Amino acid sequence: MANDELRVKIFKALSDETRLDIIRTLYVNKKEMNCGEVMGIRDTSKSNTSYHLRALKEAKLIKVRKEAQAKYMSIEIDTFQTYLPGFLDTL
Amino acid sequence: MANDELRVKIFKALSDETRLDIIRTLYVNKKEMNCGEVMGIRDTSKSNTSYHLRALKEAKLIKVRKEAQAKYMSIEIDTFQTYLPGFLDTL
DNA sequence: TCTGTAGTTAAACAACTATTGAACTAAAGG
DNA sequence: CCTTTAGTTCAATAGTTGTTTAACTACAGA
Numbered sequence: 001m002a003n004d005e006l007r008v009k010i011f012k013a014l015s016d017e018t019r020l021d022i023i024r025t026l027y028v029n030k031k032e033m034n035c036g037e038v039m040g041i042r043d044t045s046k047s048n049t050s051y052h053l054r055a056l057k058e059a060k061l062i063k064v065r066k067e068a069q070a071k072y073m074s075i076e077i078d079t080f081q082t083y084l085p086g087f088l089d090t091l
Numbered sequence: 092m093a094n095d096e097l098r099v100k101i102f103k104a105l106s107d108e109t110r111l112d113i114i115r116t117l118y119v120n121k122k123e124m125n126c127g128e129v130m131g132i133r134d135t136s137k138s139n140t141s142y143h144l145r146a147l148k149e150a151k152l153i154k155v156r157k158e159a160q161a162k163y164m165s166i167e168i169d170t171f172q173t174y175l176p177g178f179l180d181t182l
Numbered sequence: 183t184c185t186g187t188a189g190t191t192a193a194a195c196a197a198c199t200a201t202t203g204a205a206c207t208a209a210a211g212g
Numbered sequence: 213c214c215t216t217t218a219g220t221t222c223a224a225t226a227g228t229t230g231t232t233t234a235a236c237t238a239c240a241g242a
Contacts, residue, residue: 012199016199016200018200044201045201045202045203047201047202047203047204048200048201048202051199051200051201052200055199068208068209068210069208069209069210070209
C-alpha cells in the first residue's frame with residue numbers, strides 16, 4: 001500500500017520494449033554488462049542506451065558498479081523480489 | 092520471451108496511480124464493482140474513469156460483465172498469474 | 183414518451199517520453 | 213600531451229498520455 005511512487009516508476013520503466021530487453025538479457029545471462037554490451041542488445045545509440053539505463057536505475061531495477069571509466073550493470077534483485085516477485089522467471 | 096506487446100501494455104496500464112488504485116481495490120475487496128463505484132475510489136469524472144478502465148481492459152487486467160445498463164468489473168486473475176505472479180499480494 | 187441513470191466518445195490541450203545528433207566529461211594508454 | 217574509449221548531457225522534435233468538457237448512446241422506470 002505504502003510507496004506507490006516507486007511502484008509507478010518501476011512499471012513505467014518496464015513498459016518499454018528496449019528496457020524489457022535489457023532486463024531480460026541481464027537476467028538470463030546472469031552476469032554484469034557494461035554500457036557498450038547493453039547497447040548491442042538492440043541496435044541503438046550510446047545516448048539512447050544511457051537514457052534507458054537511467055530509467056532502470058532510477059526505478060532501482062538495476063544497480064551500477066563503477067570501475068575506472070567503465071560501468072557494470074546488473075539486476076537489482078531485491079526490488080524485483082519486493083515489488084514483482086516471480087516476474088523475472090516469466091521472461 | 093514471446094508476447095512483449097501485451098507485456099508492455101500491462102506495464103503501461105499499471106504505471107498510473109489511479110489504475111493501480113482501481114486494481115488494488117478490486118483485488119482487496121474481492122468483488123465486482125460497477126463504473127460508479129470505481130469512480131468513487133478516486134475523486135474523478137465518469138469519462139476519466141471510463142478512460143482508465145479501458146486501459147485496464149485492453150491490457151487484460153480486468154474483465155467486464157455486462158448486465159442491462161450496468162457493467163461490472165473484476166480482476167482478470169489469469170493475466171496476473173501469467174505475467175506478474177505474486178504481484179497482487181504485494182498491494 | 184419523458185426523465186434519470188450508466189457509461190462511451192470526441193476534441194482540445196498540457197505534460198511527458200523516446201529518439202537523434204552534437205557537444206561534453208573523465209580516465210587509460212601510448 | 214594527445215588520442216581513444218566509455219559514458220553523460222543537452223536541445224530539438226515527434227509521438228503518446230492523462231485530464232477536462234460537452235455531446236452522445238442506451239436502457240429503465242414513472
